[in-house]
Amino acid sequence: xxxxxxxxxxxxxxxxxxxxxxxxxxxxxxxxxxxxxxxxxxxxxxxxxxxxxxxxxxxxxxxxxxxxxxxxxxxxxxxxxxxxxxxxxxxxxxxxxxxxxxxxxxxxxxxxxxxxxxxxxxxxxxxxxxxxxxxxxxxxxxxxxxxxxxxxxxxxxxxxxxxxxxxxxxxxxxxxxxxxxxxxxxxxxxxxxxxxxxxxxxxxxxxxxxxxxxxxxxxxxxxxxxxxxxxxxxxxxxxxxxxxxxxxxxxxxxxxxxxxxxxxxxxxxxxxxxxxxxxxxxxx
Amino acid sequence: xxxxxxxxxxxxxxxxxxxxxxxxxxxxxxxxxxxxxxxxxxxxxxxxxxxxxxxxxxxxxxxxxxxxxxxxxxxxxxxxxxxxxxxxxxxxxxxxxxxxxxxxxxxxxxxxxxxxxxxxxxxxxxxxxxxxxxxxxxxxxxxxxxxxxxxxxxxxxxxxxxxxxxxxxxxxxxxxxxxxxxxxxxxxxxxxxxxxxxxxxxxxxxxxxxxxxxxxxxxxxxxxxxxxxxxxxxxxxxxxxxxxxxxxxxxxxxxxxxxxxxxxxxxxxxxxxxxxxxxxxxxx
Numbered sequence: 001x002x003x004x005x006x007x008x009x010x011x012x013x014x015x016x017x018x019x020x021x022x023x024x025x026x027x028x029x030x031x032x033x034x035x036x037x038x039x040x041x042x043x044x045x046x047x048x049x050x051x052x053x054x055x056x057x058x059x060x061x062x063x064x065x066x067x068x069x070x071x072x073x074x075x076x077x078x079x080x081x082x083x084x085x086x087x088x089x090x091x092x093x094x095x096x097x098x099x100x101x102x103x104x105x106x107x108x109x110x111x112x113x114x115x116x117x118x119x120x121x122x123x124x125x126x127x128x129x130x131x132x133x134x135x136x137x138x139x140x141x142x143x144x145x146x147x148x149x150x151x152x153x154x155x156x157x158x159x160x161x162x163x164x165x166x167x168x169x170x171x172x173x174x175x176x177x178x179x180x181x182x183x184x185x186x187x188x189x190x191x192x193x194x195x196x197x198x199x200x201x202x203x204x205x206x207x208x209x210x211x212x213x214x215x216x217x218x219x220x221x222x223x224x225x226x227x228x229x230x231x232x233x234x235x236x237x238x239x240x241x242x243x244x245x246x247x248x249x250x251x252x253x254x255x256x257x258x259x260x261x262x263x264x265x266x267x268x269x270x271x272x273x274x275x276x277x278x279x280x281x282x283x284x
Numbered sequence: 285x286x287x288x289x290x291x292x293x294x295x296x297x298x299x300x301x302x303x304x305x306x307x308x309x310x311x312x313x314x315x316x317x318x319x320x321x322x323x324x325x326x327x328x329x330x331x332x333x334x335x336x337x338x339x340x341x342x343x344x345x346x347x348x349x350x351x352x353x354x355x356x357x358x359x360x361x362x363x364x365x366x367x368x369x370x371x372x373x374x375x376x377x378x379x380x381x382x383x384x385x386x387x388x389x390x391x392x393x394x395x396x397x398x399x400x401x402x403x404x405x406x407x408x409x410x411x412x413x414x415x416x417x418x419x420x421x422x423x424x425x426x427x428x429x430x431x432x433x434x435x436x437x438x439x440x441x442x443x444x445x446x447x448x449x450x451x452x453x454x455x456x457x458x459x460x461x462x463x464x465x466x467x468x469x470x471x472x473x474x475x476x477x478x479x480x481x482x483x484x485x486x487x488x489x490x491x492x493x494x495x496x497x498x499x500x501x502x503x504x505x506x507x508x509x510x511x512x513x514x515x516x517x518x519x520x521x522x523x524x525x526x527x528x529x530x531x532x533x534x535x536x537x538x539x540x541x542x543x544x545x546x547x548x549x550x551x552x553x554x555x556x557x558x559x560x561x562x563x564x565x566x567x568x
Contacts, residue, residue: 006434040433149324150290162443163450246530262508
């Protein structure tokens with residue numbers, strides 16, 4: 001392959017991180033690193049790994065030692081994805097409520113479009129035995145699945161990472177030639193329902209910002225007694241699903257948070273309506 | 285997945301065998317079996333394996349024991365492929381003379397076309413350390429490559445088999461009769477950013493409903509003096525753009541309109557908080 005093209009593809013893939021949550025077997029981390037490096041990815045984030053470091057990681061990652069040095073270890077999934085704009089949670093099972101689900105191929109294509117729009121992407125993989133929890137999956141914009149034999153759907157985590165990294169490279173190769181000459185510096189892109197992106201006036205917010213958005217929305221709903229914190233039922237999940245699907249831009253984000261704050265102030269009596277009084281007096 | 289479709293796909297894949305030549309590590313055979321079964325393939329042929337049988341094979345092939353029983357052991361590659369119509373030899377290196385080379389995706393598509401034409405197909409994988417010999421590669425109709433990072437192209441044989449089997453399944457799914465009309469009665473579809481639809485638990489609302497949603501949202505913003513009706517600026521437009529971008533489902537729609545109504549009642553004093561008073565009195 002043309003070394004420039006190879007380099008261009010690998011550079012794009014730097015913006016897509018693989019996140020492994022609570023991994024038990026060091027061999028799976030080593031295999032993941034090898035799968036990543038083979039396909040040109042470089043950033044692995046481990047969320048509270050059970051065993052780390054371990055010689056099996058180095059053994060299985062044969063030759064991918066530069067990636068080992070770049071591994072990032074964090075305590076929570078929130079930390080792992082805080083600066084990401086688009087997060088995919090991998091899931092084999094169906095969940096309480098349907099979440100936007102993409103097969104790995106369109107998910108990879110969407111990831112590369114996000115990278116072209118200067119976004120950071122995370123693909124999150126769960127525990128060997130039981131995957132990601134519902135709470136972890138609710139942190140994702142989309143769920144990602146790999147089409148498997150439904151009579152035997154037990155792809156292990158290293159195999160799943162191999163397939164995902166392969167599709168990411170294929171997606172990067174597909175768009176590579178075009179990306180060489182489009183200069184999208186200082187511009188933003190918004191994914192649309194028809195699969196297209198368009199130039200946007202405002203950047204898309206990060207997951208760290210959304211982690212402040214959701215509690216704010218929920219607290220506002222509690223303040224107006226729309227949400228019972230003792231018995232929230234599916235309401236918080238539905239809100240995460242709705243706004244995760246939408247990907248808010250910065251202006252929309254601040255607009256909505258401004259509305260929440262105003263409603264909270266109103267409900268606490270710390271803010272009083274002015275215009276109404278004014279109008280009533282002027283009517284009189 | 286629809287069980288009939290799954291079965292139809294697996295039936296096609298029965299006509300594509302994986303052939304491993306002179307494999308040294310039993311773990312690679314076990315991983316290959318697992319990769320195969322996950323993707324719906326069932327026929328593995330081992331050409332003069334170095335170590336067979338071995339407990340590592342069973343350990344790695346967890347749950348794919350039916351495939352172990354079907355393994356065929358032969359002495360030469362010629363025997364392994366004698367009844368095949370189309371043979372792919374996997375190769376990372378370029379060879380003495382140019383051979384027709386296909387990337388794994390078109391190779392998988394071509395394999396499935398061959399199966400539809402009642403042909404038998406073999407995909408041949410070489411030794412862990414040095415792949416297939418020139419003589420072995422010369423037995424193939426085509427060489428198959430997997431696009432990898434050219435700075436680190438060391439996919440191991442189990443990973444390569446995983447990627448190949450995944451592409452074979454994807455190709456089989458692509459050509460599977462579209463007529464397997466999935467019964468979506470009483471189900472709903474949600475359009476996604478990539479242009480696909482997914483099954484959803486609630487129907488998407490109509491534009492007619494949204495024409496009631498926007499004025500409601502705006503009136504609520506006026507009521508809390510967040511929006512000045514005399515000088516709305518871009519706010520109403522941004523709200524339409526935001527909620528128009530991602531279609532609301534019925535539950536989300538009613539949830540948000542319920543919030544608007546509650547906020548309006550609060551702002552007009554027609555609704556009073558209860559729990560707070562209740563709590564305060566019970567605290568006292």
